[in-house]
Amino acid sequence: MAHTNTCSVEISKDLFQLQVSFEIPAKGVLGIFGHSGSGKTTLLRCLAGLEKKVKGQILFNDQIWLDKRKSISPQLRNIGYIFQDSRLFPHMTVLQNLEYGMKRSGSLHESSQQSLFQLLNIGGLLERMPDSLSGGEKQRVAIARALLKKPQMLLMDEPMASLDQAHKNEILPYLERLHDRLSIPIVYVSHSLDEMSRLCDRILVLKSGRVIFNDEITKALSSAESPLLKTKSAVVVLNAKVSHVDLEFGLSAVITDSGTLLQVKGTHRKGRRLRLRVSAADISLCKSKPADSSILNILPAKLLAVVEETHSEVLLQLAVNDDILLARISKKSFKLLELKFDMDVFVQIKGIILQSDVS
Amino acid sequence: MLLPDLAPLFLTIKLAVIATLILIVLGTPIAWWLATTRLKIKPLVEALVALPIVLPPTVIGFYLLILLSPQGTLGSFWVELTGQALTFSFSGLVIASVIYSFPFVVQPLQGAFETVGKDLMEAAHTLGAKPLDAFFSVAVPMAKRGYLTATVLGFAHTLGEFGVVLMIGGNIPGETRLISIAIYDHVESLEYAQAHMLSFILISFAFVSMLMMYVLNYKSRSQ
Numbered sequence: 001m002a003h004t005n006t007c008s009v010e011i012s013k014d015l016f017q018l019q020v021s022f023e024i025p026a027k028g029v030l031g032i033f034g035h036s037g038s039g040k041t042t043l044l045r046c047l048a049g050l051e052k053k054v055k056g057q058i059l060f061n062d063q064i065w066l067d068k069r070k071s072i073s074p075q076l077r078n079i080g081y082i083f084q085d086s087r088l089f090p091h092m093t094v095l096q097n098l099e100y101g102m103k104r105s106g107s108l109h110e111s112s113q114q115s116l117f118q119l120l121n122i123g124g125l126l127e128r129m130p131d132s133l134s135g136g137e138k139q140r141v142a143i144a145r146a147l148l149k150k151p152q153m154l155l156m157d158e159p160m161a162s163l164d165q166a167h168k169n170e171i172l173p174y175l176e177r178l179h180d181r182l183s184i185p186i187v188y189v190s191h192s193l194d195e196m197s198r199l200c201d202r203i204l205v206l207k208s209g210r211v212i213f214n215d216e217i218t219k220a221l222s223s224a225e226s227p228l229l230k231t232k233s234a235v236v237v238l239n240a241k242v243s244h245v246d247l248e249f250g251l252s253a254v255i256t257d258s259g260t261l262l263q264v265k266g267t268h269r270k271g272r273r274l275r276l277r278v279s280a281a282d283i284s285l286c287k288s289k290p291a292d293s294s295i296l297n298i299l300p301a302k303l304l305a306v307v308e309e310t311h312s313e314v315l316l317q318l319a320v321n322d323d324i325l326l327a328r329i330s331k332k333s334f335k336l337l338e339l340k341f342d343m344d345v346f347v348q349i350k351g352i353i354l355q356s357d358v359s
Numbered sequence: 360m361l362l363p364d365l366a367p368l369f370l371t372i373k374l375a376v377i378a379t380l381i382l383i384v385l386g387t388p389i390a391w392w393l394a395t396t397r398l399k400i401k402p403l404v405e406a407l408v409a410l411p412i413v414l415p416p417t418v419i420g421f422y423l424l425i426l427l428s429p430q431g432t433l434g435s436f437w438v439e440l441t442g443q444a445l446t447f448s449f450s451g452l453v454i455a456s457v458i459y460s461f462p463f464v465v466q467p468l469q470g471a472f473e474t475v476g477k478d479l480m481e482a483a484h485t486l487g488a489k490p491l492d493a494f495f496s497v498a499v500p501m502a503k504r505g506y507l508t509a510t511v512l513g514f515a516h517t518l519g520e521f522g523v524v525l526m527i528g529g530n531i532p533g534e535t536r537l538i539s540i541a542i543y544d545h546v547e548s549l550e551y552a553q554a555h556m557l558s559f560i561l562i563s564f565a566f567v568s569m570l571m572m573y574v575l576n577y578k579s580r581s582q
Contacts, residue, residue, distance in 0.1 A: 050484070073489075074481070075485070075487050075488055078487075079485060080485070083478070087481075087482035089483075089501075090501070091500045091503075104486060
């Protein structure tokens with residue numbers, strides 16, 4: 001059954017005011033993006049019921065979490081909340097921490113427990129005390145603790161912000177796997193575009209407590225109106241399906257949802273859905289089709305717009321069929337090639353970052 | 360050598376045990392409130408709780424005498440309820456001890472609850488724990504060192520009380536004749552041997568309980 005899940009909240013804190021209204025997707029990852037102080041965490045805390053002085057209305061799965069008359073307390077909202085700082089109970093073992101939420105929600109299922117331990121690789125940590133865990137391990141335990149109570153919604157507040165790069169790389173694959181396995185909505189707060197492009201299906205951008213953008217990930221990363229575009233690490237996401245496997249060279253041919261054919265590294269099961277990420281820095285342009293290039297993916301494209309211009313570089317928006325790509329090239333090449341709007345060009349894609357199944 | 364009558368010792372221990380139990384039960388919600396409230400009257404309550412630390416016991420004893428006497432507010436109510444006076448009775452001593460030792464229990468508990476903080480309580484709520492459940496499953500076990508300190512201090516402080524007892528309890532054997540009063544009596548009657556013996560018992564007791572507290576504290580810290 002389809003539910004309308006909506007969140008429309010207003011809260012004033014000191015000099016800051018948050019006023020947002022959006023739809024909570026029934027499943028998939030909704031990213032809340034914004035700089036520090038934009039109200040991301042406050043918004044998440046409103047969803048969880050941790051903010052006391054909030055006004056507005058939150059409807060989720062036919063339940064009223066918040067309206068004029070009442071605010072359901074956090075323990076009755078059946079959510080899972082992952083805090084930036086894990087917040088494991090220091091006086092309990094890892095196992096006791098994990099059981100804390102399970103006992104209180106009455107969801108003691110042996111089978112799902114084992115597979116989750118495996119998924120997050122925490123089976124060996126159960127007897128340890130939280131103080132003896134690394135940052136990445138703590139966060140994995142915190143994620144398991146939140147999921148074991150079988151929440152209806154998972155709220156993640158910059159789960160990787162307190163980790164160094166090595167630990168981030170350690171935990172990201174687990175989050176990607178979660179994204180594929182869970183059938184509940186995840187609201188993921190972050191200020192890292194890289195995390196967003198890897199995990200989210202939809203992105204909501206906050207600025208000074210207001211929603212300034214809210215769209216699907218592919219649009220959020222490629223459309224000219226998106227505030228996410230003008231960043232150093234511009235990247236686009238394409239959803240694709242494996243159409244052919246080339247065992248001889250260890251490649252797979254994929255076709256994107258808009259019909260673009262690409263070759264990617266690795267042999268994947270035919271029919272498998274993949275999320276591809278293409279960084280603006282990995283695309284170069286030619287006016288005519290290069291005949292003898294080492295690059296496999298050379299596609300005809302149309303130049304749509306110059307998104308951003310700096311002293312030495314331009315960020316271009318290009319269309320390949322209906323797929324939008326971004327290319328960052330030097331200003332000098334831009335002038336030398338005499339590139340113009342609506343011009344037909346060829347894009348060479350040097351690297352495609354692959355990701356597992358898209359739900 | 361004349362052995363001192365040990366009844367005052369046992370009466371003192373009985374008083375200290377009962378008073379400490381009441382102190383922990385009463386002190387817990389007040390300490391939690393003080394640790395978590397953002398109301399502006401917090402310093403006022405803190406100052407009131409801390410008063411017994413700085414006041415001479417005779418001042419506390421004097422006002423308690425007025426309050427607990429059969430003509431006083433609490434005293435007359437007690438007489439109506441039980442038919443007995445609170446002054447110069449064991450029940451009166453329990454009430455007096457609770458007031459007198461209050462800061463020694465509330466302050467360590469408050470400090471312990473403050474270090475627990477609201478973050479972990481929030482985590483407990485998001486995991487489905489109701490406020491009282493979260494309090495007993497997270498705040499109390501995390502504040503266990505605070506409870507240890509509060510118990511030992513409350514107990515030891517009640518053991519050593521003299522001024523307040525003298526004002527409202529007097530010296531009734533088996534009812535209000537506590538060890539400190541007994542020692543005072545022995546000294547008055549120049550029975551130094553008995554005074555020595557009771558004093559030595561009190562010193563040993565105080566030392567052992569302090570030692571226990573620090574050892575347990577040390578253990579739980581190094582865990």
